Amino acid sequence: MSSSPASSSVRVRFAPSPTGWLHIGGVRTALFNYLFARKMGGKFLIRIEDTDTERSEKQYTDDILSSLKWLGMNADEEILYQSDRGKIYQSMADDLISKGLAYRCFCTTEEVEATREKMTKEGKKPMYARTCREKNYAAGAGPNGRTSFAIRAKFPLQGTTAFTDMIRGEITFPNTDLDDFVMIRSNGVPTYNYVVVVDDIEMKISHVIRGDDHINNTPKQIFLYEALKAEKPLFAHLPMILGEDKKKLSKRNGETSTNAYRQHGFLPDGLLNFLVRLGWSHGDQEVFTREEMIQFFDFEHVQVTGAVFNPEKLLWINGEHIKKSNPDQLLTILKEDFKFSYSGVSDAYVLTLITHLQPKVKLLKELPEQLKTLVIAGASKVDGSDLKWNKVPEQKAKIKIAIQEFMNDCNSVVSKKGKPTLAECGIGHDEINAKLHDIGEKYTLKLGEFTQPMRLFVTGQPSCNIGLFDLLPIMPWETAYARLEACLKS
């Protein structure tokens, strides 16, 4: 259903209104625009729709832009602010009035409301009564001395308005159901349906890719394209993201700011990967790199129905991305976004720890939590009172002897070679494994019986997911030894 215009002509935009934080639904809309632009070698643009002066706030614009930056979706050209363009909107509207395609409406809000209520009661679609439609009022020359007017579109009374949606195909509206919508409010501020067209023309937008809550606005906008004698873009209406209650995602049912996802430890590509799979598919593939998303994206496989936001799958996908990440990059993010720091240990050591931990976490914020007792001297605060060995004192004594033997064994090697870690003394994962198995056999202990207390004390916390055999070789032996001593004393 999609057409393939010359790639160089593809220009798409993400046009948020700064009336709230950038939320996940907005990110998905931006993403589909971004992917299409990148795939087609076109331009991805951003326009801030701040005509609603009441609700627009600078802090929201800042949040939207910084969130998009975090996600790696920056605009290819200068960002357009609608608040800068008031004069253009006004003069084009005046022009449409002179051509008989729009008119001044002096009706008051109360009058308009009244007819709307009446029509609703009669079971009709609430619309404007078109009182001023054929009056040709001049500015400042309204009925009953009224001077305040809005500008309305003179929408056709008959026929149909249709367009071909890239996702859904042909959509047709009877014109009788469409209103003479307001283009410029009586306070002079233009409305969304009007400025969106003026600006999309100005920006030479080739494809309008947006949420399907805009399908019903499209005929109004088509009217304006025709009135302004401009070439119409192609439209693609994306299905909505739904909350668990299957209603449009909102603050009530789980809408969350993009920033919150960042703080929780989602990777940009993990979040984007989850979002792209909400309403789009590429066979059975679930995990995509950014390059793959761009390479494979198409409108043919965009779903038509809304998709429920599934936090658990998001978590899983994020884990997949963390697994594949470069530890260096992970460390950088940890330092920048999670105030992660360490002392008395080398960068290489921290990086190796991350390598061992990254396949096991789903959220970045788990990393500093698990690392903290490994990379900061004296951070270990272990209480061994919950350990199983406390139940059988003679067993506990035997285990301590076994652990002591392991310590002595390693110690002799380390002091002979004079290196700070077991790994540098030639004792790696497999050697530790063999050593502990031997000791277990010698003292007729199951491996878990004595590695469990060892692991607790060496990691310095009960919830660190690193394997003991992975940790022992790389941890400074001095530290490991001290912690094992504490274990013996407990």
Add this chain to the structure above:
RNA sequence: GUCCCUAUCGUCUAGAGGCCUAGGACACUGCCUUUUCACGGCGGCGACCGGGGUUCGAAUCCCCGUGGGGACGCCA
């Protein structure tokens, strides 16, 4: 209410008339692996909304019904 869109496991989805006894993923669950937790491996549970057509043959095409969503603003 009117208009627009829509309908495959709980959820995200594959599916373009025979490859479908409907595939994958998340979740749930059984087993295995194992140095706790986790990761991983192998299984299990689980869906074509209903009714009519069209066709030799329908999850797939058409119609109706029903369900769901969205829009009906001097919000965007």
